[in-house]
Amino acid sequence: MESAMNALILIGNYIVVPGLAYGSQLALGALGVTMIYAVLRFSNFGHGEIMSFGTMLVILTTFAMQSAGLAIGPLPTALLALPVGIFGAIGLCLLLDRYVYKFYRQQRASPVIYLIVSIGTMFIVGGLVRFIIGPRDRNFGDGERFILKAGEFKANTGFSEGLAIKTAQGITVLTTFFVVGLVFWFLNYTRTGKSMRAFADNEDLALLSGVNPDRVVKITWIITAVLATIAGTLYGLDKSYKPLVYLHLLLPIFAAAIVGGVGNPLGAIAGGYVIAFSELAITFAYKKVFAYVFGDGILGDGLLQLLSTDYKFAVSFMILVIVLLVKPTGIFSGKTL
Amino acid sequence: MTKHPKTHALVHQEKARTTQSQRNVLLFSGMASLLILVGFVQSWNVAFSILNMCLISAIMALGVNIQWGYAGLFNVGIMGFAALGGLAGVVVSMPPVDAAWEAGGLGVVTGLVAGIITLVVGMVVWRFGERWGRWRYAATGCILTIGYVFARTLIEPSIEAIEAVDPARTGYLGGFGLPIIVSWIVGGVFAAAAAWVVGKISLGLRADYLAIATLGISEIIIYVLKFEDWLSRGVKNVTGLPRPVPYEVDLQANSWFVALADDLNLSLVDASSLVVKVSYAALFTLVLLTILWLSETALRSPWGRMMRAIRDNETAANAMGKNVTKQHLVVFVLGSAVIGIAGAMLVTLDGQFTPTSYQPLRFTFLIWVMVIAGGSGNNWGAVLGGFLIWFFWVEAEPIGLWLMDVLTSGLPPSHWLRIHLIESAAHTRLMTMGTILLLVLRFSPRGLIPEARRSAF
Numbered sequence: 001m002e003s004a005m006n007a008l009i010l011i012g013n014y015i016v017v018p019g020l021a022y023g024s025q026l027a028l029g030a031l032g033v034t035m036i037y038a039v040l041r042f043s044n045f046g047h048g049e050i051m052s053f054g055t056m057l058v059i060l061t062t063f064a065m066q067s068a069g070l071a072i073g074p075l076p077t078a079l080l081a082l083p084v085g086i087f088g089a090i091g092l093c094l095l096l097d098r099y100v101y102k103f104y105r106q107q108r109a110s111p112v113i114y115l116i117v118s119i120g121t122m123f124i125v126g127g128l129v130r131f132i133i134g135p136r137d138r139n140f141g142d143g144e145r146f147i148l149k150a151g152e153f154k155a156n157t158g159f160s161e162g163l164a165i166k167t168a169q170g171i172t173v174l175t176t177f178f179v180v181g182l183v184f185w186f187l188n189y190t191r192t193g194k195s196m197r198a199f200a201d202n203e204d205l206a207l208l209s210g211v212n213p214d215r216v217v218k219i220t221w222i223i224t225a226v227l228a229t230i231a232g233t234l235y236g237l238d239k240s241y242k243p244l245v246y247l248h249l250l251l252p253i254f255a256a257a258i259v260g261g262v263g264n265p266l267g268a269i270a271g272g273y274v275i276a277f278s279e280l281a282i283t284f285a286y287k288k289v290f291a292y293v294f295g296d297g298i299l300g301d302g303l304l305q306l307l308s309t310d311y312k313f314a315v316s317f318m319i320l321v322i323v324l325l326v327k328p329t330g331i332f333s334g335k336t337l
Numbered sequence: 338m339t340k341h342p343k344t345h346a347l348v349h350q351e352k353a354r355t356t357q358s359q360r361n362v363l364l365f366s367g368m369a370s371l372l373i374l375v376g377f378v379q380s381w382n383v384a385f386s387i388l389n390m391c392l393i394s395a396i397m398a399l400g401v402n403i404q405w406g407y408a409g410l411f412n413v414g415i416m417g418f419a420a421l422g423g424l425a426g427v428v429v430s431m432p433p434v435d436a437a438w439e440a441g442g443l444g445v446v447t448g449l450v451a452g453i454i455t456l457v458v459g460m461v462v463w464r465f466g467e468r469w470g471r472w473r474y475a476a477t478g479c480i481l482t483i484g485y486v487f488a489r490t491l492i493e494p495s496i497e498a499i500e501a502v503d504p505a506r507t508g509y510l511g512g513f514g515l516p517i518i519v520s521w522i523v524g525g526v527f528a529a530a531a532a533w534v535v536g537k538i539s540l541g542l543r544a545d546y547l548a549i550a551t552l553g554i555s556e557i558i559i560y561v562l563k564f565e566d567w568l569s570r571g572v573k574n575v576t577g578l579p580r581p582v583p584y585e586v587d588l589q590a591n592s593w594f595v596a597l598a599d600d601l602n603l604s605l606v607d608a609s610s611l612v613v614k615v616s617y618a619a620l621f622t623l624v625l626l627t628i629l630w631l632s633e634t635a636l637r638s639p640w641g642r643m644m645r646a647i648r649d650n651e652t653a654a655n656a657m658g659k660n661v662t663k664q665h666l667v668v669f670v671l672g673s674a675v676i677g678i679a680g681a682m683l684v685t686l687d688g689q690f691t692p693t694s695y696q697p698l699r700f701t702f703l704i705w706v707m708v709i710a711g712g713s714g715n716n717w718g719a720v721l722g723g724f725l726i727w728f729f730w731v732e733a734e735p736i737g738l739w740l741m742d743v744l745t746s747g748l749p750p751s752h753w754l755r756i757h758l759i760e761s762a763a764h765t766r767l768m769t770m771g772t773i774l775l776l777v778l779r780f781s782p783r784g785l786i787p788e789a790r791r792s793a794f
Binding site for chain 2: 043
């Protein structure tokens with residue numbers, strides 16, 4: 001019994017807790033991608049860099065606050081700096097929309113052109129971020145590092161495996177619940193949200209009904225910028241901030257959006273968790289777990305790992321391929337926004 | 338007297354064509370004079386190394402133009418296909434490591450065969466299981482998982498054995514010891530095979546899916562090349578690939594060459610490296626011209642006309658009985674093969690294979706800027722874009738550094754802003770490329786050499 005509990009704790013510590021946090025970060029990112037897709041009808045390759053840009057502003061503000069002696073007790077100072085990052089990212093998105101995307105919208109350009117344009121913005125924003133903060137790794141988390149420490153857990157429960165929960169992970173999950181709830185409330189119960197949904201569903205019909213397209217587009221960018229900055233900051237707090245990593249996050253984020261069905265917010269969130277849990281479950285070495293369940297003797301030398309952690313990006317790709325082959329419209333197909 | 342409208346249009350078109358071709362000659366001679374200028378100002382060695390890279394870039398741009406210009410397919414994984422071409426360079430040309438083959442060659446081959454059999458069985462079950470409902474997913478999933486685990490258990494000890502063979506020098510299977518020129522074709526085949534799989538999965542769906550799928554596969558290819566040491570030595574790199582052209586030391590040992598260098602009034606070292614670079618340039622030019630001729634011929638053929646019809650109106654082409662998805666697959670595979678050839682040529686030129694050098698900015702997005710700026714849909718445009726953008730890519734860093742230095746010259750040398758700006762000057766490349774891409778797309782979407790209008794009046 002105790003060994004079974006130990007196996008469960010092991011899985012909880014290495015798959016469930018990090019999976020929930022990572023999944024929430026991906027879900028917030030994918031939600032942004034999916035909103036842009038639903039309203040503006042293109043896949044925004046610049047999303048990772050928008051996340052990176054917002055996070056960079058948060059980090060710089062955090063550093064300034066830290067040197068000014070500002071802190072909020074056990075919580076990371078970055079939470080205090082978050083509004084600055086959000087406003088910066090909103091400004092960036094609105095600028096990009098005004099000076100880059102608007103032209104193509106008026107031209108009614110094809111989605112592929114939008115794709116190339118978004119890659120152009122990805123370059124520029126990525127270059128800007130590297131120019132300002134540099135390509136190095138940055139650690140900006142402060143305050144209490146753990147909610148639950150592995151050692152304390154072991155001492156209190158008497159199990160030989162420990163369960164640790166980082167503050168950043170706890171904050172991530174709570175923030176995600178709050179933000180996602182807010183977005184859904186906005187989409188379903190406010191007039192603006194409803195007009196956004198109408199616009200996403202049928203642009204011409206929405207225009208006929210008096211929906212202001214410029215306003216809808218603007219609000220979509222604002223929501224995307226907010227989601228991107230929060231997702232980026234949470235990811236940076238949980239792991240660490242490095243511009244290149246945010247570029248690589250693009251693949252799992254797109255995979256999450258597609259798994260759930262592009263353009264569908266509920267799907268994006270589900271997709272985020274699907275990708276995160278598969279990534280962790282497939283690259284986890286199960287040797288210790290099986291040792292607890294079956295005893296040490298019968299297992300060989302192998303780590304009992306399906307795929308080495310080097311290939312964690314391959315997991316999102318595999319899931320993407322499976323979805324494209326089996327159900328290209330995603331899990332929650334047919335409904336947008 | 339009124340002119341016949343048709344003749345008028347013809348005359349007009351003829352006129353437009355001549356001015357355009359005059360402009361093209363001007364553009365290409367401008368490019369040539371830029372290179373010659375480098376030859377006089379910096380040195381001929383620098384000029385020829387830029388030229389060699391320009392030629393390779395032009396071939397890559399041609400490959401992308403086949404996909405984008407002919408068919409409107411958006412490939413964001415150029416890096417991966419180029420890297421596969423590079424892998425071909427290693428696999429074809431390096432001498433085989435006999436000890437490694439003895440230690441684990443058989444195991445790796447059986448493991449790979451088991452993996453392929455698993456995939457095939459999985460696909461067969463999937464195809465035959467259309468009426469099984471949920472069992473179809475379960476059966477296919479089970480077969481794939483069990484087969485994968487089985488293949489892994491077969492292959493793992495052999496990989497360890499191979500990587501243990503003299504890891505500082507080899508630790509991999511080596512290649513087939515063939516002339517490296519062969520790898521240019523093999524590289525094309527490798528890239529084409531990968532493209533076929535990706536295309537088969539993602540073509541026929543929405544345009545963005547191909548983009549995302551190619552982005553994914555290229556990252557995975559790079560990860561495989563970095564971490565599978567038995568195949569390509571991973572991050573330990575493979576150096577000293579054999580050359581298709583003479584070595585400098587051999588040239589320097591020849592008495593006739595010494596006399597030649599003396600005649601040309603060059604030092605022996607300069608002369609020998611110049612000869613090597615010129616020979617590379619000749620080989621690359623040959624490949625470029627062949628591919629250019631082939632693609633121009635294809636573009637003018639009925640097949641090319643069909644491709645343009647598909648690109649411009651898929652629905653209409655479909656209604657005319659053209660299999661759009663199949664033709665897209667053909668074009669995607671062909672374009673990727675050209676990229677693979679260029680990738681193998683690049684490794685040949687470098688004489689080494691370094692998986693970490695494959696960066697999306699350099700290998701995917703730079704090529705895109707070349708194609709868009711040069712003129713999508715026009716092969717000459719792609720070639721010019723390849724030359725021009727590579728030239729500025731190489732020269733941008735010194736220019737950027739110089740610019741930052743001038744801009745901050747008012748500040749003391751130890752000022753933090755000045756140090757930061759000069760250190761970050763390299764990142765201005767990203768911004769410059771992005772700005773060029775957006776500006777061309779916005780203000781001159783047809784590029785420097787626009788696609789020829791082949792309308793019947």
